[in-house]
Structure formats: C-alpha cells, structure tokens
Amino acid sequence: MNLLQRPTEERSRLRAVDLIQLSTSGIRARPLRAVLSALGIAIGIAAMVAVLGISASSQAQLQQRLDALGTNLLTVESGKDLFGAETPLPKDSSGRVIRVAGVLESAGVGTLSGVRVYRSDLIPSAETGGLSVRAVDTALDRVLAASIRSGAWLNDATAAFPSVVLGSGAARQLGIEQPGTLIWLGGQQFSVVGILDPVALAPELDTSALIGNAVAKERLGYDGAPTRLYVRSGEDTLQKTRKLLPQTLSPEKPESVSVSRPSDALAAKGAADETFTGMLLALGSLGLLVGGIGVANTMIISVMERRREIGLRRAIGARRAHIRRQFLGEALVLSALGGLAGAGLGAAATAGFAASGGLPFALPTYVPLAAIGSTLIVGAIAGIVPAWRAARVSPTAALSG
Known part of the structure; x- marks a missing residue:
C-alpha cells in the first residue's frame, strides 16, 4: 500500500x-x-x-x-549676591585660570552695561535692537575657534583703538556687510574691522559688538572685571578642571561661580x-x-x-x-x-x-x-x-x- x-x-x-x-x-x-x-x-x-x-x-x-569645535570648552560666569546684584569675576581671572592644572588657554569677556551701539548718531537712543557691547581679550577668537566672515579679528594694535568686530546678527541688524564702516558706539564713532560667522559655542556673541579691553577701559569706563570666561581644557582633565575653577576664582564663595560646557547644549x-x-x-x-x-x-x-x-x-x-x-x-x-x-x-x-x-x-x-x-x-x-x-x-x- x-x-x-x-x-x-x-x-x-x-x-x-x-x-x-x-x-x-x-x-x-x-x-x-x-x-x-x-x-x-x-x-x-x-x-x-x-x-x-x-x-x-x-x-x-x-x-x-x-569634533570641529571641541567638547573641551568651559564657560565660567559670575553669579549674583543675596540682593540679586551681579558679582563680577576677579580682574585677574585669566591669570588665575591659566594656572589651573589642565587649562590650555582662556579668554575673558566683559559686558558693558549702559553702553549701546547704533548704526549712526541719528538713530533714536531707545532703538537699541537688543545689541550688546562687550570688551574682549584678543585671544577670544582662538579659544572659541570662531571664524571671520570678512575683515580681521582684533589684535594688540586695533584693540587699543576705537575698532569693533561685529557678531553675525549684529552686523545684519545694523545693515553692515563689509568692514570699514563707522558705527556709533558708546557715544562715539568706532570703525568696523571685522564681521564674525555665527559662533556655535557662544551664541550670545552673535548679537554683540566686540571691542578691545584697552579701548573699553580708556573710553568707556570698563573696570577690567570680566563677566564671562571661556576656558579650553585638556579632554582627559576636563572634569577635574571644571571642579577647580570655582574655587580658584572665588575661594570665599565658590558657589557664586557657575561653570558649564557649551557643547552640552548642542x-x-x-x-x-x-x-x-x-x-x-x-x-x-x-x-x-x-x-x-x-x-x-x-x-x-x-x-x-x-x-x-x-x-x-x-x-x-x-x-x-x-x-x-x-x-x-x-x-x-x-x-x-x-x-x-x-x-x-x-x-x-x-x-x-x-x-x-x-x-x-x-x-x-x-x-x-x-x-x-x-x-x-x-x-x-x-x-x-x-x-x-x-x-x-x-x-x-x-x-x-
């Protein structure tokens, strides 16, 4: 079968x-x-x-x-006291920070309160456009790996004279496309020597007019105390450096100093x-x-x-x-x-x-x-x-x- x-x-x-x-x-x-x-x-x-x-x-x-910008950049900012007033960083902050183990280089930025920037002196004073004026170290572009769209960055010579580098947003708002233009800054004329590309790790600079520390002290009453520091550290010592910075800048009140890493936001x-x-x-x-x-x-x-x-x-x-x-x-x-x-x-x-x-x-x-x-x-x-x-x-x- x-x-x-x-x-x-x-x-x-x-x-x-x-x-x-x-x-x-x-x-x-x-x-x-x-x-x-x-x-x-x-x-x-x-x-x-x-x-x-x-x-x-x-x-x-x-x-x-x-990878291009680096994840080893730290931002150090001043805090506020019990009354809400901003406590500036020490005037010798850059000198203190550079001695911290693991720090490669640093640059300070000081916001000039009450100083405004306009396209010309004919613009009404109330129309600030939200632009800020900041005094900066000449090493800032290197520390932030910032690129210049046109013109040049501040050097030891131009930083001592009424010269300004505009952030990308500030240049657009002021209607400036090329260096060589005069603008009205702090009640006097400054010459635009450069325009930045957008700075990914420091977006606050995009809407800022950046001038040298020397001219800010001489003409605008800047006391030299930065409100923010940008610090490059070694990758392997980053966390250790991050813990040491507040104690170095403010031994009495380290909690008043905040340290962050901009790449974390990205x-x-x-x-x-x-x-x-x-x-x-x-x-x-x-x-x-x-x-x-x-x-x-x-x-x-x-x-x-x-x-x-x-x-x-x-x-x-x-x-x-x-x-x-x-x-x-x-x-x-x-x-x-x-x-x-x-x-x-x-x-x-x-x-x-x-x-x-x-x-x-x-x-x-x-x-x-x-x-x-x-x-x-x-x-x-x-x-x-x-x-x-x-x-x-x-x-x-x-x-x-």
Missing part, C-alpha cells in the same frame, strides 16, 4: 520554482491592483527610512560640529531631535500597518475571485499546504516589492534632504535592510488569514459554483 501511495505523494510535491511562479501569477494577472497594494507598504517604509536617514544625517552633522539639542524622530518613526509605523491591512484586504479579495482556480488545483492533486504556501508567498512578494520601493524612496529622500541642507549623507546600512525585513513580517502576518481561507476551499463547492 505504501508503494501505491508514493507516486501520488511525488506528483503532489511543490517545488520552489513552481511556488515562485504561483506566488507571482496573481500579481502578473492584476498588476494595477498589485501596485496599489504595494504602494501602501512603500509609503510607510519610505517614511520610516527617510525619518531615520535624516535623523542620522543630522546627528552626523552635529558630531562633525562637535548634545541636548541632538537628544531632543532624537525624541522627535521617535515620534515620526511611530507615525511611519502606522503607515506600514495601514499598508499591511491593504495587502490583507487585497489577498482576501484575490481568494474570493480565484475560488475556481483553487478548486481546480485541489482537484488535480494540490494539497492544502500548497494552497497556503501559494497565497502566503503572494502576500510576501507584494510586501517585498513595497519594501524595496519604499527603501529606495526613503534613501532618495534622505539624499535629497542632505544635499539641500548641506548635511552629510549618513543612512546606516541596517535601516533599509531592517525596513525590508519588517515588510516581510507584515506581509506574512497579512497573508496568514487569506492563505488559511484559500486552503479551506472545498474543491467540489468551488467547481460547482
């Missing part, structure tokens, strides 16, 4: 090549329906890949900025962007879920329309397992097509966004691979019920109907 059953079992065997052909027959017969079904998957995958790719590109740009911004990316990724997952529902709906309709085909295949020897594999394979093919198209669209969107925003293209390899893998999982889940229903179709009922 086993010998009689063996030929029947061999005839009912489903080869892999036959399975692939059967799984694509419905797609080839109704290409428009297949495209529309795969489109839902493609949109969800494209959204997920694009969100992850753009986020990775943004993080790569942030890391490049941090890193926090990156963390906030990652949180927002998670929300967008969740929305993309919803799109993928909707696409999976569309595939399931398409497969159920396909089973209903192909009942006679299923009945005929069952009548000539196809087993229920073969029918299940056929329709499950068709769902997987539909999902895979959508996943491939979506991964390509997402990568293209990432490349376009990176090119338009000047970002590095940084799409991790695992992202499109994981996206395609997730579509196969969605396709398998979406195809289980239709494949099961197809396998339960009775040959006699299908052929007689």
